[in-house]
Amino acid sequence: MAGYVREVSRRVFAQEFRESNLTFKDGDDQYSPQYLLTPTGAKVNRLFIVGTLIEKEDIGTDSEYWRGRVSDPTGSFMIYAGQYQPEAAQALAECETPAFVAIVGKPSTYTNAEGTVFTSVRPESISIVDVDTRDLWVADTARRTLERVKDLDNMDSNVVKAKEHYNTDKDHYSSMVREALRSLKEDL
Amino acid sequence: MDKTAESIKSKFLELGVDIPLEDIVERLDKLVTKFKVPLDEARRSVITYFLKENDLDRNAFFGGQSTTPDSRSTPDVKLNGIDEGGKWVNIKAKVLQLWDSSHESVSQVGIIGDETATIKFIKWSRDTIPDVEEGKSYYFKNVVSNEWNGRFELTLNKNTVVEELDEDIEVISSPMAGAGDGQPAPMVNIADIAEDGKWVSIRAKVSQLWDNSHESISQVGLVGDSTGTIKFIKWTSADLPDLTEGNSYLFNNVVAQEWNEKFSVTLNKNSSIEELDEDIEVASSSITFAGAMVDVQSGSGLIKRCPECKRALTKGACMEHGKVDGTYDLRIKAVLDDGNTAQESILKRELAEQISGITLDDAISMAADALDQGVVLDQMRLKLLGKYFTVTGSKVDRYILVDSIEPQDGMDMEMLDELIADAEMI
Ligand SMILES: [Zn+2]
Numbered sequence: 001m002a003g004y005v006r007e008v009s010r011r012v013f014a015q016e017f018r019e020s021n022l023t024f025k026d027g028d029d030q031y032s033p034q035y036l037l038t039p040t041g042a043k044v045n046r047l048f049i050v051g052t053l054i055e056k057e058d059i060g061t062d063s064e065y066w067r068g069r070v071s072d073p074t075g076s077f078m079i080y081a082g083q084y085q086p087e088a089a090q091a092l093a094e095c096e097t098p099a100f101v102a103i104v105g106k107p108s109t110y111t112n113a114e115g116t117v118f119t120s121v122r123p124e125s126i127s128i129v130d131v132d133t134r135d136l137w138v139a140d141t142a143r144r145t146l147e148r149v150k151d152l153d154n155m156d157s158n159v160v161k162a163k164e165h166y167n168t169d170k171d172h173y174s175s176m177v178r179e180a181l182r183s184l185k186e187d188l
Numbered sequence: 189m190d191k192t193a194e195s196i197k198s199k200f201l202e203l204g205v206d207i208p209l210e211d212i213v214e215r216l217d218k219l220v221t222k223f224k225v226p227l228d229e230a231r232r233s234v235i236t237y238f239l240k241e242n243d244l245d246r247n248a249f250f251g252g253q254s255t256t257p258d259s260r261s262t263p264d265v266k267l268n269g270i271d272e273g274g275k276w277v278n279i280k281a282k283v284l285q286l287w288d289s290s291h292e293s294v295s296q297v298g299i300i301g302d303e304t305a306t307i308k309f310i311k312w313s314r315d316t317i318p319d320v321e322e323g324k325s326y327y328f329k330n331v332v333s334n335e336w337n338g339r340f341e342l343t344l345n346k347n348t349v350v351e352e353l354d355e356d357i358e359v360i361s362s363p364m365a366g367a368g369d370g371q372p373a374p375m376v377n378i379a380d381i382a383e384d385g386k387w388v389s390i391r392a393k394v395s396q397l398w399d400n401s402h403e404s405i406s407q408v409g410l411v412g413d414s415t416g417t418i419k420f421i422k423w424t425s426a427d428l429p430d431l432t433e434g435n436s437y438l439f440n441n442v443v444a445q446e447w448n449e450k451f452s453v454t455l456n457k458n459s460s461i462e463e464l465d466e467d468i469e470v471a472s473s474s475i476t477f478a479g480a481m482v483d484v485q486s487g488s489g490l491i492k493r494c495p496e497c498k499r500a501l502t503k504g505a506c507m508e509h510g511k512v513d514g515t516y517d518l519r520i521k522a523v524l525d526d527g528n529t530a531q532e533s534i535l536k537r538e539l540a541e542q543i544s545g546i547t548l549d550d551a552i553s554m555a556a557d558a559l560d561q562g563v564v565l566d567q568m569r570l571k572l573l574g575k576y577f578t579v580t581g582s583k584v585d586r587y588i589l590v591d592s593i594e595p596q597d598g599m600d601m602e603m604l605d606e607l608i609a610d611a612e613m614i
Contacts, residue, residue: 008273009412009482011527026293048480048525050574052223054233057240071219071229098223102574125483127573132598134224137480139599142607144527149614153274155334155343157293157312174614181608183226184599 003126009048009104011141014075017047020046021117022165023109035108036119039166040148040173041159048119049077049103050129050137056092066092070101073138073180078120079103088123096126102129102137138184142177149173189216192231199235205242212238262330268304270342273335279342281307282325282357287385287443288404288423288454296320299385300328300342301359308341308385315346325357326350339384373441380417381453384446390453392418393436393449393468407431411439411453412470419452426456436468437461477533477588478578478596479526488520489565490551518548520568524577533579533588543577543593546566 012020020038027033036044051070059067060082066089068079081089088105095101105123112118149170152159162168193212200207219230264278272536281300296311309331309435311317320326329349331342336369344350377500381388392411402408407422407430420442422428424495431437440460442453455461492514493499496508501514520543522534541547544567551564575598581588 006483006523006532008528008530008531009480009525015287028319035191046482048482048527048574051539052219054219054225055236069233071223071225072231073224073226075226076229076232089317098219098225100223102480104573125569125573127570129574131224133575135599136596139604139607140480140576142611146607146611146614155274155332155345157314161314170614174611178608180612181604181611183224185604185608 007033007045009046010042010044011137011144012042012044012047013141013176013180014051014070015079016040016042016074016173017107017119018075019108019166020044020107020119022162036109037158037162037165039146039162039168040145040152041146041156041162041168042144043158044107046104046106046124048052048137049059049105049121051077051101051103052134053092053095053097053101056095056097058093059138060160064089064093068092070103072141074176077103078118079105079123079127080108080120081124082125082145085123086135088126091126092123095126095154100129100131100134101142102127102133138180142181145173145177149177189213189220189227191260192216192326194228196231196235196238200238203244205238205244207238207546208291236512258614266304267307269304270305270333270340271306273333273340276330277333277342279328279331280353280357281324281328283320283322284359284466285324286320286444288421288425288456300326302358305360305482306341307500309344310341311344314342315348317344317348317350320350322527325353325355327353351610378411378413378414378418378608381418384451386444387441388444388453389440390442391436391438391464391468392529393470394431394433395470397431397433406608409433412468414469414471416471419450420455421452424458426459428455428461431461434549436464436466438464463602474580474591475583475588476580477524477526477529477531478576479524479529479531480574480576481522481572482525482530482574483523484565484569485521485523486565488522489518489568490548490555490561491517491519493517497594503598516548516552518546518551518564519571520544522572524579531588532586533581533590535590535593539590539593540568543595544571546571 016038022037023034025032033045042057049070051072053068054071055069057067058064061136063083064074065082070077070079103123103127105121108120108122110118152168152170193209193216196212197207197209215234216230219233220227220335221576262276262278281302284299284301286296289380293313294310295313300309301307325374330347331344334341334343373389374579376388376390392413395410395417397407399407404424405421406424409421410417442455442459445452445454494501494509494512496509496517499506506509517536518539518540522533524531524533537548554563555561571608576592578596579588579590581590
C-alpha cells in the first residue's frame with residue numbers, strides 16, 4: 001500500500017535451509033514474489049548468511065559460473081553466482097578459502113529427476129567479514145529460529161502450512177539451535 | 189579430529205591414493221579451529237579438496253520429508269469455554285461484525301458471538317470457505333483456537349466446515365463498547381491504543397498520506413497526536429470525506445487493529461470525521477534499530493546537491509531548479525535488517541564519514557582518480573555490507589534519519605547465556 005516494500009532478509013541456519021523444499025508464489029502474476037517456506041515457518045524471499053566459505057569452484061563452461069560452499073555451525077549453504085550476479089561472482093572469484101563471508105541473497109531450489117529438492121542461494125552481495133560478525137550472526141539466527149520454533153503453536157497461515165508440509169519436529173530445531181549456541185560458547 | 193583425519197586417510201587409501209596424514213590434519217585443523225567450521229562439514233570439505241587434487245569423482249546425498257496432518261474428532265463448545273490456544277472446536281455463533289481486511293492473505297476477519305462471549309475470528313484466503321455475512325448465525329465446525337497476547341481468537345482453516353443456521357443465535361449483551369450504536373467510542377491518546385478490535389475515538393493530525401493502489405481503500409497514511417503516530421486506513425465503503433495532509437480532525441468510532449505487533453486504526457461506515465480548527469501537535473519520536481547492513485543503495489556515496497534547495501541532483505539537474513552547478517556531499521542510504529524488518533536509514537555526511545572511514549575530500553579525490561563517482565559507493569559497500577550496526581534517529585515515512593550509528597561489537601555473554609537458557613526451555 002505504501003508503495004514498494006523491500007523483502008526482509010530472513011535468518012535461517014544451513015541445516016534448516018537444506019531441509020526446506022516448499023516453494024510458493026504470493027499472488028498469481030509473473031511478478032509475484034517467490035518464497036521458500038522452511039520447516040519452522042520462515043517465509044524466505046531473501047536471506048542473510050554469515051559463515052565460512054570453505055570451497056569455491058568455477059563450474060561454468062562458456063562463461064564464469066561460481067559455486068561456493070559456506071559453512072555455519074549446523075551445516076553448509078551452496079552458493080551459485082554467474083553473469084546475472086556479476087558483483088557476487090567477482091567477489092567469489094577473488095575470495096580466498098577459507099574466509100568468513102557475509103551474503104545477502106535469494107533462495108533457489110532445484111528438483112532432480114527423483115524429485116529431491118536441493119536448495120541453494122543466489123547471492124546479491126558477498127563481502128568479507130571478521131569472526132565477530134560471524135558470531136553475531138550465529139546468535140542472531142539462533143534468536144530468530146527460536147522465535148519461529150516458539151511460534152509453531154500459533155495458527156499463522158505460514159506456520160500452519162509449514163507444519164502440514166513438514167510435520168515439523170520442534171525438538172529437532174530447538175536442539176539444532178542449542179548446539180549452535182553452545183559451539184559459540186565453547187569458542188569464546 | 190585425529191580420528192577423522194585417519195578415517196579420511198584410510199578412505200583415500202581404499203581408492204588407491206596415499207595422502208600424508210599431517211596434510212589432512214593441517215587442513216582440518218585450520219577449518220575447525222580458526223574458521224569455526226563444524227567437524228563433519230570440515231571433513232566433507234577436506235575430502236572434496238583431496239578428491240579434486242587427485243582427479244577423483246564424488247557423490248553427494250541430500251534428504252527431505254513431508255507428511256499430511258491427522259484428522260480428529262472435535263467437541264462442541266460455547267465461546268466462554270475457549271480458554272487455551274491450539275484447540276480444535278465446533279462453535280455455534282452469530283457474525284456480529286466483519287472488518288475490512290487490508291491483507292490479501294485474509295479473506296474475512298471480524299467478531300462472532302454466542303450467549304456466553306464474543307471472539308475475533310479470521311478466515312484465510314488460501315482456504316476456500318464460503319464467506320459469512322454480518323447478522324447471520326452459523327455452525328463453525330473444526331475451527332482452531334489461538335491465543336494471541338493473552339486473548340483468544342478463532343481461526344478457520346482448510347478442515348473447517350461452515351453451515352448457516354436457521355435459528356438466530358442469542359448473543360451476550362453489550363459485547364462491544366460503542367460499536368456504531370449511536371454511542372461514541374471513548375476518546376483515547378494514540379499511544380494508548382493497545383487492544384485489537386477496540387472501538388475508539390481520537391483527535392489527531394494527518395501527518396502523511398501515502399500512495400494507495402487498492403480500490404477498496406480511499407485513503408491511507410499516518411495520523412498523529414502529542415503521544416505518537418499511527419497508521420490509518422479509510423475504506424472506500426466507509427463513504428467518508430477526504431482528509432487533507434496537515435489538517436487536524438476528530439475521528440469518532442474508529443477500530444484499532446493489530447497486525448504483526450503494529451497497530452492501525454480503520455475508518456469504516458460507523459465512523460465519522462469532523463475537521464478541527466486547532467493544529468494538533470504531533471510527537472516526533474526517536475527510535476533505535478539494530479541489524480545487519482544488507483544493502484547500501486544507489487544514491488549513496490559521493491553526490492551533488494543543488495546549491496539553492498539542497499536536493500540531491502539527478503544527472504546534474506535539480507528537479508526544482510534544473511541544470512545547476514552542484515556542490516559535493518556524502519551520504520549513505522542503507523538498509524539495516526534484523527531478520528524481521530528491513531529498515532531504510534539515511535546517514536548524513538558526518539556519519540557516513542565516521543563509519544566508512546572515507547572523508548568528503550577522500551571521496552572527491554577517489555572519484556577524480558577513477559573518473560567515476562561510483563568508486564566511492566563501491567568502497568562503501570565493500571566496507572559496510574554484512575556488518576551489524578545500531579542506529580538511533582527519527583522515523584520519517586519509511587526511513588530513519590540517523591542521528592547516531594555504532595557498529596555492534598563482539599558477543600554479549602549475558603545475552604548468549606539468556607539465549608541458551610531460552611533454547612533449553614523449549
Ligand atoms: Zn534545487
